[in-house]
Amino acid sequence: MRTTVGSAALLLATALVPGLGAAQESADTIYSGGPILTIDDATPSAEAVAVLDGKIVAVGSMEEVSALKGEATQMFELGGRAMLPGFVDSHGHVVLGGIQALSANMLAPPDGDVTDVASLQQGLRDWAEKNREAVEAVNLIIGFGYDNAQLAELRHPTRDDLDAVSTEVPILIIHQSGHLGVANSKALEIAGITEASENPPGGVIRRGADGRPNGVLEEYAFFGTLVPLLGQLGPEGFKTFAKAGAEMWASFGYTTGQEGRSSAGNVEALRAVDAAGDLPIDVVAFPDVLEARDFIEANVSQEYDGHVRVGGCKLTIDGSPQGFTALRDRPYYDPVGDYPPGYKGYAAITEEQVADAVDWCFDHDYQILTHANGEGASDMLIAAIAAAEEKYGAPTNRPVLVHGQFLREDQVDSIQKLGIFPSLFPMHTYYWGDWHRDHTVGPVNADNISPTGWVRQRGMMFGSHHDAPVAFPDSMRILSATVTRRTRSGDILGPAQRVSVMDALKALTIWPAWQHFEEDSKGSIEVGKRADFVILSDDPMAVDPETLAEIDVLATIKDGAVVYEAAEGEQKTELRDRTFLGGPEMGHEILHAMYEAMSEG
Incomplete structure (x- = not known):
């Protein structure tokens, strides 16, 4: 029987604190002094939050929460800064994200030169x-x-x-x-x-x-x-990647990361880093279902071992839309390169492989996350899940479509009917929106890439992801792109697909928490949930939406402990430069650590 992560902890916390002011113990920390966005529809905002033993024990007015103040209680003064629940990664690659700490920065402005x-x-x-x-x-x-x-x-x-x-x-x-x-x-x-x-x-x-x-x-x-x-580079190299990647995720406000299309080696690297006390956040891994079934069977769990768990399976059907390797259902609009007439991209695997992988995951009741970018790839996934549901019944494993860049509206209807959770990539509207308009799908269909508007019109939840290291795990850039859909050139790509700031925040918090079966313990600031928070320089609900990307992550708090704090006056550009080797002395040390490991091994 599938259980939800954190349910036991929730019951324990509820028993401890049946109501505000009813607890017999003093709080470890009380947070106040700035806007607190709970992402809880029942109580959208609060003046103060109390935490005990890494769990939230009170949310409400300052007067109410102050009842839990004791001699040893630490008062965390927000100083006008905004506090939100820690961000939950809907899709990314924590270990490979660490490769940015090993690499020369080849990114275009504003992330590189x-x-x-x-x-x-x-x-x-x-x-x-x-x-x-x-x-x-x-x-x-x-x-x-x-x-x-x-x-x-x-x-x-x-x-x-x-x-x-x-x-x-x-x-x-x-x-x-x-x-x-x-x-x-x-x-x-x-x-x-x-x-x-x-x-x-x-x-x-x-x-x-x-x-x-x-x-x-x-x-x-x-x-x-x-x-x-x-x-x-050996196991030590991948441990270095894992540590650097998790630290980068934390620097952008993530308290839960994802290791998509993982491997046994990557999971072991994460576990080793966690055992050494160097993994600042939770990480959920999804090993490749075509290559690691034995490992998945032996390790999948809804409970964390420290900060790491294997959540299910990952499947990849096609490639990159901006690289013209995603499988479309029609020819690319104006591909740049040497392509034959009518070129539609291609699948990385066969329909039989897709059907077999989906069937195996449904048979074992494992969650499956499937990378499908082009319409053709999404058609393959929809057909496979429809067949699995006909065989096994309505899904209890919350299957996830990752990316869905070129989803047709009828495909959105299909994923709603089949209970598929869409983890979408709205940052494409910023980074490659102009390219999609001019070369991949053309000016008409480009308006509907990453169709968050269609999803919300149907009352569906969605996750909004970064797919790092494809892009920085920049939570505020994600928020901005999801709300404004403004491209690098300043164009607004698909005004009808824009969503509200609150919906975009939910797509970074409570909805991906639901995606990971963790909605009872994460994703909102509520009594009984884990004290996972992010402190922002400004309230996203109170600023001009066009300035959302300029908000800075000032601190990240995991289970009540500060795991990231921005240096005083540090801006995003400085954080970016610190991430890559070249600015950081850390990077030089990383290479040397790998060299030493290779020499020993």
């Missing part, structure tokens, strides 16, 4: 020079986050572009989508990719006019190169 191939090359050179000793030790240069849609040349860099940086050290740069990458000649050599290499199932090795691989690798061709290169 790469605007053309020349600045990309210079960014790699500068990074390698700053970290020369470590790069020589590890023999690897990684850049993360380039986006051909934002380069002046409107093309992917090639092996020749990267060879201009180095022909001796392997270089791999990762597309911001995480579904493509570019390798220099040395990296291709290590990966064994030659003119004679054939495309792997679900992947493409791009070639020049001479038939020679040009360094650009799609989907499983890319994954097959990335995994061996990262694999040489």
